[in-house]
Amino acid sequence: MKRIGIISENFDNDSKSLRNLLSNRYSDKDVQFLPILSKFNGYQLERIRKLLVALKSEIITRKIDYLILMRDLDGLPSEIDEIKKRNTWFNKIEKGVSKECVRFLIIYELEALILADIDSFNKIYQTKYQLKTSPKFQSEPKELLKKITFKSQRKYKESDTPEIFQQLNFQNLYQNHTGEHSFQSFIDELTTNLN
Numbered sequence: 001m002k003r004i005g006i007i008s009e010n011f012d013n014d015s016k017s018l019r020n021l022l023s024n025r026y027s028d029k030d031v032q033f034l035p036i037l038s039k040f041n042g043y044q045l046e047r048i049r050k051l052l053v054a055l056k057s058e059i060i061t062r063k064i065d066y067l068i069l070m071r072d073l074d075g076l077p078s079e080i081d082e083i084k085k086r087n088t089w090f091n092k093i094e095k096g097v098s099k100e101c102v103r104f105l106i107i108y109e110l111e112a113l114i115l116a117d118i119d120s121f122n123k124i125y126q127t128k129y130q131l132k133t134s135p136k137f138q139s140e141p142k143e144l145l146k147k148i149t150f151k152s153q154r155k156y157k158e159s160d161t162p163e164i165f166q167q168l169n170f171q172n173l174y175q176n177h178t179g180e181h182s183f184q185s186f187i188d189e190l191t192t193n194l195n
Helices: 011-025 042-046 048-061 080-096 111-115 118-125 141-148 158-167 170-176 183-194
Strands: 002-007 031-035 066-072 100-106
Touching: 002 011, 002 048, 011 031, 011 066, 011 158, 011 170, 042 048, 048 080, 066 080, 080 100, 100 183, 111 118, 111 141, 111 158, 118 141, 118 158, 170 183
Parallel strands: 002 031, 002 066, 066 100
Antiparallel strands: none
């Protein structure tokens, strides 16, 4: 069995959400997705030396074969300087570990993937929102999801994301979040590594 560690800016919301989505999709493969580094969130990921020490330890103790490195851009694809900063971070982590890594730079933030399958979100929250732009180009998608559910009986909270990601339609995400730095390009690279 291949054991794939997931590192993100938020262990409980982002890493577990991606695990839920990928576990549903790759259930027929001999693979296990494991959120790791629970004590490193947000800005703490920038403490590279400390991060690498903890990461190397988890790779050994949890017998990790591959890594998924997931970071939010917190900006749009036109923000080249921010993309360069994230790529520098990816490079440092990849150099510091002796494992294959798959990068997932999320434009704008993870909630953009929820927008890529807005029908599932509408069903869960009993809303009728129609997305007017590409989910990849929606700034502040987290705030948009809160706004969409403002008058709903159930309000969107960040802690809902693992549950939502279990119910998202993988194919809709793959078809609606495309191009460079997209869910589609991430999945294509991950699938290549798994084969």
